[in-house]
Amino acid sequence: MRYSRAFIPTxxxxxxxxxxxxxxxxxxxxxxxxxxxxxxxxxxLGTRVLHRxxxxxxxxxxxxxxxxxxxxxxVPGDYFxxxxxxxxxxxxxxxxxxRKGGEYHLAPTHEEIVTDLARREVKSYRQLPLNLYQIQxxxxxxxxxxxxxxxxxxxxxxDAYSFDVSEEAAVQSYEQMRDTYHRIFTRLGLEYRxxxxxxxxxxxxQSAEFQVLAQTGEDWIxxxxxxxxxxxxxxxxxxxxxxxxxSAAEPQPLEKVETPETxxxxxxxxxxxxxTNAAHTLxxxxxxxxxxxxxxxxxxxxxxxxxxxxxxLGVEEVVLASDAAVKEATGTEIGFVGPVGxxxxxxxxxDAVAVRNAIAGATExxxxxxxxxxxxxxxxxxxPIRQAASGDPCPSCDGTxxxxxxxxxxHIFVLGTHYSDKMQATFLDEEGSSHSIVMGCYGIGxxxxxxxxxxxxxxxxxxxxxxxxxPFQVIITPIGKDEAPLAKATEIYEALRAQGVDALxxxxxxxxxxxxxxxxxxxxxxxxxxGSRGLKQGTVELKERTQNESxxxxxxxxxxxxxxxxxxxxx
RNA sequence: CGGGGCGUAGCGCAGCUUGGUAGCGCGCACGGUUCGGGACCGUGAGGUCGGAGGUUCGAAUCCUCUCGCCCCGACCA
Numbered sequence: 001m002r003y004s005r006a007f008i009p010t011x012x013x014x015x016x017x018x019x020x021x022x023x024x025x026x027x028x029x030x031x032x033x034x035x036x037x038x039x040x041x042x043x044x045l046g047t048r049v050l051h052r053x054x055x056x057x058x059x060x061x062x063x064x065x066x067x068x069x070x071x072x073x074x075v076p077g078d079y080f081x082x083x084x085x086x087x088x089x090x091x092x093x094x095x096x097x098x099r100k101g102g103e104y105h106l107a108p109t110h111e112e113i114v115t116d117l118a119r120r121e122v123k124s125y126r127q128l129p130l131n132l133y134q135i136q137x138x139x140x141x142x143x144x145x146x147x148x149x150x151x152x153x154x155x156x157x158x159d160a161y162s163f164d165v166s167e168e169a170a171v172q173s174y175e176q177m178r179d180t181y182h183r184i185f186t187r188l189g190l191e192y193r194x195x196x197x198x199x200x201x202x203x204x205x206q207s208a209e210f211q212v213l214a215q216t217g218e219d220w221i222x223x224x225x226x227x228x229x230x231x232x233x234x235x236x237x238x239x240x241x242x243x244x245x246x247s248a249a250e251p252q253p254l255e256k257v258e259t260p261e262t263x264x265x266x267x268x269x270x271x272x273x274x275x276t277n278a279a280h281t282l283x284x285x286x287x288x289x290x291x292x293x294x295x296x297x298x299x300x301x302x303x304x305x306x307x308x309x310x311x312x313l314g315v316e317e318v319v320l321a322s323d324a325a326v327k328e329a330t331g332t333e334i335g336f337v338g339p340v341g342x343x344x345x346x347x348x349x350x351d352a353v354a355v356r357n358a359i360a361g362a363t364e365x366x367x368x369x370x371x372x373x374x375x376x377x378x379x380x381x382x383x384p385i386r387q388a389a390s391g392d393p394c395p396s397c398d399g400t401x402x403x404x405x406x407x408x409x410x411h412i413f414v415l416g417t418h419y420s421d422k423m424q425a426t427f428l429d430e431e432g433s434s435h436s437i438v439m440g441c442y443g444i445g446x447x448x449x450x451x452x453x454x455x456x457x458x459x460x461x462x463x464x465x466x467x468x469x470x471p472f473q474v475i476i477t478p479i480g481k482d483e484a485p486l487a488k489a490t491e492i493y494e495a496l497r498a499q500g501v502d503a504l505x506x507x508x509x510x511x512x513x514x515x516x517x518x519x520x521x522x523x524x525x526x527x528x529x530x531g532s533r534g535l536k537q538g539t540v541e542l543k544e545r546t547q548n549e550s551x552x553x554x555x556x557x558x559x560x561x562x563x564x565x566x567x568x569x570x571x
Numbered sequence: 572c573g574g575g576g577c578g579u580a581g582c583g584c585a586g587c588u589u590g591g592u593a594g595c596g597c598g599c600a601c602g603g604u605u606c607g608g609g610a611c612c613g614u615g616a617g618g619u620c621g622g623a624g625g626u627u628c629g630a631a632u633c634c635u636c637u638c639g640c641c642c643c644g645a646c647c648a
């Protein structure tokens with residue numbers, strides 16, 4: 001491509017609405033433009049990157065035996081009604097009415113559609129296993145789109161669905177997809193962790209998220225520094241934390257203290273001054289779980305894992321009680337609730353009950369108790385209900401957990417027969433008896449990954465694409481107003497093109513500074529600079545985007561040097 | 572959904588408090604000088620001041636409503 005003919009609208013200043021690095025750079029470097037909140041255009045450069053990513057995904061999916069197909073985005077509502085998701089999905093589902101008043105929606109995911117296909121066409125165990133995938137637009141009316149391509153209402157997703165004869169076979173398919181995802185994420189140049197995740201209330205027996213590590217990620221995950229263990233904090237098993245030093249003490253008599261204006265743990269700690277710290281207090285939160293109201297107690301420096309709490313209680317979700325509900329259930333105000341004197345069901349985290357002589361709300365405004373001890377002063381069901389935190393011991397080895405932020409780049413599930421049962425997607429086995437097809441589903445947020453890669457690969461000057469996903473592998477930059485550099489650059493460009501290299505020739509009549517700045521901004525991995533100075537000595541310069549220094553290469557070997565450098569970057 | 576911020580030229584912004592016929596930088600077009608890390612000089616094009624209504628002789632500016640975008644939060648006491 002000749003730069004002078006390319007549609008690459010770069011910006012010196014970032015539009016003020018962009019804050020995340022990937023968002024700013026995609027706009028500045030001319031990869032994308034916004035059309036509405038969470039709705040973007042991918043410009044030619046962005047489209048090239050998209051195609052590169054898609055190609056890697058297709059190669060690996062095809063190698064794993066999956067077959068690509070294309071399902072509709074605009075679908076009748078009947079399928080979602082069959083499985084109940086027409087109601088369950090809520091406002092996130094973009095619903096459309098056609099001219100006859102028929103109910104339709106834009107697909108946020110395709111389990112129902114693909115299951116319908118399977119029930120119509122798959123009749124025999126001989127047709128299984130089967131894995132179908134597509135790369136296509138998805139629609140979700142997100143409550144809050146953000147971060148450019150990181151969370152959009154319209155986005156590109158690779159979704160695959162596996163169909164098997166049994167649970168064991170489905171797990172095999174799942175494991176194969178996990179291996180495939182490892183290869184894909186590695187080829188994309190991403191630093192990522194596979195983490196245990198919530199499989200959701202629906203179906204999921206087993207699931208894992210592929211989390212791309214980035215400070216700007218929306219998810220919190222913990223990963224062990226010495227083994228493979230990693231999990232979303234929603235589901236991370238927290239080992240027992242080291243108890244506070246003071247916990248060795250003998251139990252002291254319970255003491256009620258007037259503590260005005262101490263609604264938060266922070267305020268309580270500062271009220272008691274040097275006497276205590278957050279790890280020595282108990283945090284007591286009242287939750288509504290279905291019909292029941294119960295008190296969750298964790299150590300003051302810990303957080304309740306609401307998902308874990310809900311799982312323990314066997315409910316879909318728990319909701320923190322409102323101020324009014326707290327008043328009604330405990331007779332006291334938020335901030336002064338505690339396990340002592342609470343009459344309902346109490347669940348306490350093991351780390352919380354390990355604290356001796358703790359400070360906790362007195363369930364009476366405005367008082368706290370000192371020297372609260374589990375067993376003597378209150379009785380609770382002891383269950384792990386806190387979120388894992390940085391520094392916690394690893395549950396599967398003797399390492400410690402680190403906290404990271406992640407961008408969910410992929411998610412794989414064993415679905416079981418959740419959808420096939422509801423939609424009667426069955427097959428006949430060798431004996432002629434009928435069974436529900438056992439399914440799995442596997443998603444990759446393709447457009448999100450464009451942004452995720454930039455989050456991991458950029459510097460203050462611009463993007464630094466890994467070679468496998470770069471829109472062009474090399475940019476050739478003739479410098480100066482003489483004819484010679486452009487002529488030589490064109491020669492090198494043609495040579496590279498003849499060898500199938502995606503090259504960009506910056507044939508614009510811009511000053512050198514402009515060309516260099518744009519090249520850095522676009523993030524093309526290799527740059528050949530052709531200047532009249534070098535030409536006199538028969539050399540051109542080869543520079544990698546991630547290196548500070550360039551090196552001279554004989555001008556007639558330029559194309560070979562580029563190919564060698566590409567090979568090095570690709571390995 | 573709650574809170575905060577912002578809508579003035581393609582991008583970044585000033586002007587608004589104290590109403591008086593809209594300005595700066597970048598970018599763009601043309602001419603000239605420049606030419607190895609976002610050059611300089613000159614000339615020029617480009618704006619229903621997000622939209623609607625109101626107050627006023629007069630509204631970017633004041634009032635009301637509305638639309639859009641961004642950020643934080645969505646209840647950890």
